Amino acid sequence: MWPSRNRTETVTCLACGDQVTRSMAREYDKHGDRWDRSDKEFEHLCKSCHGDLCHHPRDELEDILVECEAGGADRDAFLAGYLETVEDRYGTLEEES
Structure with a gap:
């Protein structure tokens, strides 16, 4: 049923x-x-x-999170590693005015 x-x-x-x-x-x-x-x-x-939420595609997000050991490192270390990885791959994020 x-x-x-x-x-x-x-x-x-x-x-x-x-x-x-x-x-x-x-x-x-x-x-x-x-x-x-x-x-x-x-x-x-x-x-x-x-x-x-940002509704942009997130094609590689899960791979980056795994690579940066999300959930395995303390918050500050994870965020620093994540930012460095994203900037290495995609460049710096510029604020739109």
């Missing part, structure tokens, strides 16, 4: 930690391919945090 569409499912926003109903959230797929649903569990963002 299919689950009821009226069932309220609560999910946790991976950015802010707030719990919101599923209807008030957006699916987030860290692999950037939300349409291929086989064997996947999605994380969720509340609408506010989803709207704050």
Whole structure:
């Protein structure tokens, strides 16, 4: 039997930690391919945090995060390594005025 569409499912926003109903959230797929649903569990963002995201392609992001040992180094060391890697590959980020 299919689950009821009226069932309220609560999910946790991976950015802010707030719990919101599923209807008030957006699916987030860290692999950037939300349409291929086989064997996947999605994380969720509340609408506010989803709207704050940069929606540019992130083709190499996961590889860079692994290379920079995201989650394995302290925050300052990770951020310094990440910034250095990104600047080496893509140049410095210039602020738009």
